[in-house]
Amino acid sequence: xxxxxxxxxxxxxDDRGRRFWVLxxxxxxxxxxxxxxxxxxxxxxxxxxxxxxxxxEFWVLRPGILELMESIERGAQIIGSKDAATIVHHLxxxxxxxxxxxxxxxxxxxxxxxxxxxxxxxxxxxESREDFAQKARRNVMRSRWADCCELKIGDVRMIGMDIAADxxxxxxxxxxGAVDNVRGxxxxxxxxxxxxxxxxxxxxxxxxxxSGGFVEIHALENLQRSxxxxxxxxxxxxxxxxxxxxxxxxxxxxxxxxx
Ligand SMILES: C[S@@+](CC[C@H](N)C(=O)[O-])C[C@H]1O[C@@H](n2cnc3c(N)ncnc32)[C@H](O)[C@@H]1O
Numbered sequence: 644x645x646x647x648x649x650x651x652x653x654x655x656x657d658d659r660g661r662r663f664w665v666l667x668x669x670x671x672x673x674x675x676x677x678x679x680x681x682x683x684x685x686x687x688x689x690x691x692x693x694x695x696x697x698x699x700e701f702w703v704l705r706p707g708i709l710e711l712m713e714s715i716e717r718g719a720q721i722i723g724s725k726d727a728a729t730i731v732h733h734l735x736x737x738x739x740x741x742x743x744x745x746x747x748x749x750x751x752x753x754x755x756x757x758x759x760x761x762x763x764x765x766x767x768x769x770e771s772r773e774d775f776a777q778k779a780r781r782n783v784m785r786s787r788w789a790d791c792c793e794l795k796i797g798d799v800r801m802i803g804m805d806i807a808a809d810x811x812x813x814x815x816x817x818x819x820g821a822v823d824n825v826r827g828x829x830x831x832x833x834x835x836x837x838x839x840x841x842x843x844x845x846x847x848x849x850x851x852x853x854s855g856g857f858v859e860i861h862a863l864e865n866l867q868r869s870x871x872x873x874x875x876x877x878x879x880x881x882x883x884x885x886x887x888x889x890x891x892x893x894x895x896x897x898x899x900x901x902x
Contacts, residue, residue, distance in 0.1 A: 646687050647705060652785060653685065654710065655694070655701035663701070664714060708758040712751050715782040718775055721751035722814060722838055725867045726887055731759045733892050734810040734834045739763040741808045743828055745799030746770065746815035750779030752838075754786050756812070761788025767806070768792060769799040804828050812836040816844070818891075819851035826856050831897040838888045845889040857893035864889050 647653055647667055655663040655674065665674045665685065672682035680696040688694060690705035706714070709724050722730070730752065736742060736759035747753055747770035756766045770776040776794055783792050795802065799813065800821040807830035813821055818837035829835065835857065837848045845862055852860045865887070869880040 644689060646689055647685055647703065649686050651705070651787075653690070653703055653705050654714075655696065655703055657699065657701055662710070662714065708755055711754050711785055715749055715751055715754070715785075716778055717749050717751075718778050719748035720840070721749050722755075723751065723887065724755070725865050725884075726838060726890065727752050727755035729863075729865055729890060730812055730836050730838070731755055733890070734812065734836055736760055736810060737764075740810065741765045741767065741806060743799075743804075743806075743808045743811040743825060744768040745811070745813040745818075745821055745825065747779045747794065748775055748814065750782040752812065752814060753779060753783055753792060757783070757786045757788040757791055761786070761791045764791060766792045767804065767808070768794045769797050769802050770794065771796070771798050800824055808833060810834040810836070812838070814838045817847075818844070819848045822848070822851045826895055829895045831895060831901075833895045835893045835895065837891045839891070840886075840888045842889065845891060848891050852891065852893045856895060856898055858896050860891070860893040862889055862891045 649667050649669060652664060652666050655665060663674050663677050665672060667685050668682045670682055671679045674680050684694055685703055688703055692703055694701050694703050712724050740760045741764055742756050742760060744753060744756060744766055747768045753766060753768050760766060773796055776796055780794060783789050801824060806828050808828055810833055811825045811829055839845050849860060849862055868883050871878055871880050
């Protein structure tokens, strides 16, 4: 059993379901919205333990990818767990894979990619804006596989890298403009994904993929409903997230003269 250790992040869950994030350290440690608590009580505790801090009771928990993504510092529109999980599965990402990411934003998807390919793989993330990249760096540092991320400032439509990546994922406004460049950095059979919020963008990227060099092109939208389970009855939540984005997937094939 891996006990909580100094230097890792955990969260305290109160009986109202509120999370309070804490960087585990010896002595008194600061917890936003709670104040200062005794960090010695947390180090060496088992994740899931009940702990009394500052006169209140909490469950202390080690975060998984879901909680990490839900708690990031946000800027641009992020890709959340619902779509990230589908991307990771459809790109067949696993430990050791190399994946190119175009458009890092806040780094929400980056966390999910790292979770899949770490600790042996690499996520090469290309972001055009330094201010977004800075925020993404802070968020990515919270991943246990942060060292597997290479964040490059540049334009994913033009950047050149001498690699044969297993997969690539784009979350930029005009992914069709990056398809040719990204294709050149994918290995044969490599997997491609574009995430776009609008149907006209989806058509443009799918038409670009259909114009050559890719097979098994398909697109989907993910709809997810939370359920409310009460003594009086069980029903879907009224607060469904109606729309996030569309996903287009494809696989690179090697055409004449390549390979
Ligand atoms: C919607 S955000 C990405 C959000 C990210 N997927 C996440 O989950 O946090 C889009 C990002 O793409 C960046 N971007 C737009 N065009 C780009 C390009 N051609 N090359 C690299 N980054 C680009 C923007 O600066 C922005 O940070």
